[in-house]
Amino acid sequence: MNRNELRDALYPNCPVRNVLSRVGDKWSMLVLFTLEANERQRFKELQRNIPDISQKMLTATLKMLEADALILREAFPEIPPRVEYSLTDKGKSLLPLIDNLLVWASENMEDIMEARKNYLLK
Amino acid sequence: MNRNELRDALYPNCPVRNVLSRVGDKWSMLVLFTLEANERQRFKELQRNIPDISQKMLTATLKMLEADALILREAFPEIPPRVEYSLTDKGKSLLPLIDNLLVWASENMEDIMEARKNYLLK
DNA sequence: CGGGATCCCCACGGATACTG
DNA sequence: CAGTATCCGTGGGGATCCCG
Numbered sequence: 001m002n003r004n005e006l007r008d009a010l011y012p013n014c015p016v017r018n019v020l021s022r023v024g025d026k027w028s029m030l031v032l033f034t035l036e037a038n039e040r041q042r043f044k045e046l047q048r049n050i051p052d053i054s055q056k057m058l059t060a061t062l063k064m065l066e067a068d069a070l071i072l073r074e075a076f077p078e079i080p081p082r083v084e085y086s087l088t089d090k091g092k093s094l095l096p097l098i099d100n101l102l103v104w105a106s107e108n109m110e111d112i113m114e115a116r117k118n119y120l121l122k
Numbered sequence: 123m124n125r126n127e128l129r130d131a132l133y134p135n136c137p138v139r140n141v142l143s144r145v146g147d148k149w150s151m152l153v154l155f156t157l158e159a160n161e162r163q164r165f166k167e168l169q170r171n172i173p174d175i176s177q178k179m180l181t182a183t184l185k186m187l188e189a190d191a192l193i194l195r196e197a198f199p200e201i202p203p204r205v206e207y208s209l210t211d212k213g214k215s216l217l218p219l220i221d222n223l224l225v226w227a228s229e230n231m232e233d234i235m236e237a238r239k240n241y242l243l244k
Numbered sequence: 245c246g247g248g249a250t251c252c253c254c255a256c257g258g259a260t261a262c263t264g
Numbered sequence: 265c266a267g268t269a270t271c272c273g274t275g276g277g278g279a280t281c282c283c284g
Contacts, residue, residue: 010152019227019234024146030132043246054278069237080245090230097222104219105141106131108212112141115191165266176258202265
């Protein structure tokens with residue numbers, strides 16, 4: 001896969017772009033990270049571990065990640081109900097790439113913040 | 123930087139998250155890629171090379187990337203005006219990470235599309 | 245406990261017209 | 265040529281209430 005193919009792959013409505021939008025959305029990465037830190041978490045646990053997420057968005061994000069087979073959802077027919085979420089192998093394979101991005105972001109964060117300030121003052 | 127710090131770094135309104143949101147927005151990656159393929163492009167060239175982007179979004183994306191010091195904007199006081207854009211070193215340093223994500227996306231795209239279909243049929 | 249269903253806001257982004 | 269300005273639709277996402 002060469003550069004041009006990569007670029008073409010990014011055009012709107014393209015499946016690759018579609019897949020990558022998961023990385024870019026507001027909560028997916030955070031949910032994946034949380035699931036990596038503590039494998040097999042229940043809904044409420046996830047909600048506690050990601051304090052800022054709303055119930056609606058946690059539900060929606062979990063559904064997307066499950067639909068993409070990045071996480072596994074296991075429901076146990078008990079009362080009260082219990083549902084456990086965990087990473088699939090595919091989900092795990094994505095995390096190192098996100099790690100790299102995070103490392104880059106942390107390493108360049110200060111520079112970028114500084115650059116933004118200077119840009120505003122121009 | 124350990125896992126928990128990484129995760130904390132992702133919390134809303136955090137600078138790292140802020141930086142990463144660039145990766146997630148609709149056009150930034152595509153502009154960076156286009157600039158990598160042909161270094162030093164003018165506004166119109168970029169617009170031609172990214173057919174689907176609107177003028178407004180190209181302008182906005184270029185401004186963001188310039189503010190973050192990922193690209194360099196050089197305006198030449200001529201008539202008609204000429205403006206050239208190119209990647210900075212910081213911009214170049216980000217591209218390999220995006221590459222990795224794209225490779226992952228292409229490698230897993232089919233699986234994911236298939237998984238989504240099956241999820242809908244469930 | 246693990247969600248669904250609703251209402252609502254506003255930021256992203258497209259289309260169009262105008263300017264130095 | 266390289267933008268700016270404006271209008272406007274859509275949908276992401278928060279808050280709240282409800283249910284098995």
